[in-house]
Amino acid sequence: MSADPQRIALADADVRYQPDWLPEAAADVLLRALIDEIRWTQHHVRIFGRELPSPRLSAWIGDPGASYTYSRVRHEPLPWTPTLAVLRARLRAESGIDFNSVLANRYRDGRDSMGWHADDEPELGAEPVIASVSLGATRQMRFRRRRGDGSAPVAVALEHGSLLWMAGRTQQFYQHAIHKTRTEVGERINLTFRVLFA
Numbered sequence: 329m330s331a332d333p334q335r336i337a338l339a340d341a342d343v344r345y346q347p348d349w350l351p352e353a354a355a356d357v358l359l360r361a362l363i364d365e366i367r368w369t370q371h372h373v374r375i376f377g378r379e380l381p382s383p384r385l386s387a388w389i390g391d392p393g394a395s396y397t398y399s400r401v402r403h404e405p406l407p408w409t410p411t412l413a414v415l416r417a418r419l420r421a422e423s424g425i426d427f428n429s430v431l432a433n434r435y436r437d438g439r440d441s442m443g444w445h446a447d448d449e450p451e452l453g454a455e456p457v458i459a460s461v462s463l464g465a466t467r468q469m470r471f472r473r474r475r476g477d478g479s480a481p482v483a484v485a486l487e488h489g490s491l492l493w494m495a496g497r498t499q500q501f502y503q504h505a506i507h508k509t510r511t512e513v514g515e516r517i518n519l520t521f522r523v524l525f526a
């Protein structure tokens with residue numbers, strides 16, 4: 329049984345971190361299974377009218393109809409894989425939340441990254457609850473206030489088998505990012521389970 333989540337000190341936000349949500353051996357198995365099961369694609373992002381390849385591999389997975397627009401591109405959901413379905417069922421059993429979709433991101437090495445953004449698309453509702461499962465190499469997730477108050481970003485190291493909850497007004501007040509790193513790091517998968525409203 330994993331310990332209670334630790335609350336991350338971010339004013340006006342609700343971010344909780346559970347480092348040992350999965351035992352290491354189980355996390356190892358899930359990482360290998362998800363690398364094989366998911367249909368990984370290099371999506372494109374639209375920046376200043378140009379389409380650029382995103383610096384990671386991704387997949388949008390969900391219930392039928394759970395289409396999602398992010399980085400100004402609409403994505404139709406791929407079906408749940410067996411491993412993702414098991415993780416969704418565990419999250420439902422523990423939180424009571426019926427996640428209907430998940431964004432899977434695969435960082436092949438330290439050159440892969442995710443830029444500053446908030447998960448604040450209208451279809452996620454005003455105060456989305458997002459459950460973020462990390463597998464593989466530890467990477468730092470940084471949080472910064474959207475309307476800068478001069479405070480330094482806060483970094484949370486997301487470890488193999490960990491679970492991070494973002495809830496309440498986190499997306500209204502903060503952006504988050506995974507920066508590139510020059511440190512030698514292996515592969516990492518992150519899964520952000522979401523509830524998409526029609």
Ligand SMILES: O=C(O)CCC(=O)C(=O)O
Nearest residue numbers: 431433442447506518520
């Ligand atoms: O890889 C991560 O931990 C972050 C993923 C993320 O920011 C997102 O899916 O919105």
